[in-house]
Amino acid sequence: MKNKKPIIALGALAVVGLIAGTIAYFTSEATFDNVFTTAVYKTKSEETFNSPDNWTPGQEVPKTVITENQGTIPVAVRVSMQEVWKDEGGHTIDTSTIGNIEAALPSDPKKIAIINLDNTNDWAYDEETKAYYYKRALAAANTTGSTPVYDRTSSFIKSVTLNPNLPVQSECETSTNENTHTTTKTCTTAIEGLGKATYTLTLTVETVQYDQYKQVWFAYDAENNYANAVAISAN
16 A cells, blocks of 8 residues: 655745725735644564474464554554465365365364464354454554654464374385495375375455455445454454
């Protein structure tokens, strides 16, 4: 969103009065500089995540995302997620294939990649929009001191774990170096039914000025207005 600062020009105000019976004219001229400063809309999101080289069943990988308000108006925040599995050739694996593997898992959660949530009291999930909403608006930045103070969200996610109950397949190859008289055994592990797959979890962070979040993010119902909107408090 670009900040559009309106340019407002106010002309000089001139008043001329005539005094009857004289030839003197009294003139008064005043120029008023009217400065209107528009609000600054600026947010920043930071993600903490290190991609594992060899993600194994049961391994938990930290992943967080935090948004802060660096502008001068309160903002609302929501985050949505998208999960995509791709095979070794880079092709997207059909959701039915993923569903069949998950259905066969022996216990809950029946997910290949388990998303571990955090700070659940701070966030509300809306099934219709498939997004997590921060329950309060981020306050405007406090710039009165030498160091600006920015209001920040917590992270609704803390990590992702590859399901420890996944069946895996291991293939090993043994090679011998005659010169050094050494034998090397190399093993690769793949998820049964997926092979050497790649998992991508995409977090999309959206922000909007607080007083417009219902109009932007939720459908309007003529009878109920925005009755289905997630409630976000002003502070």
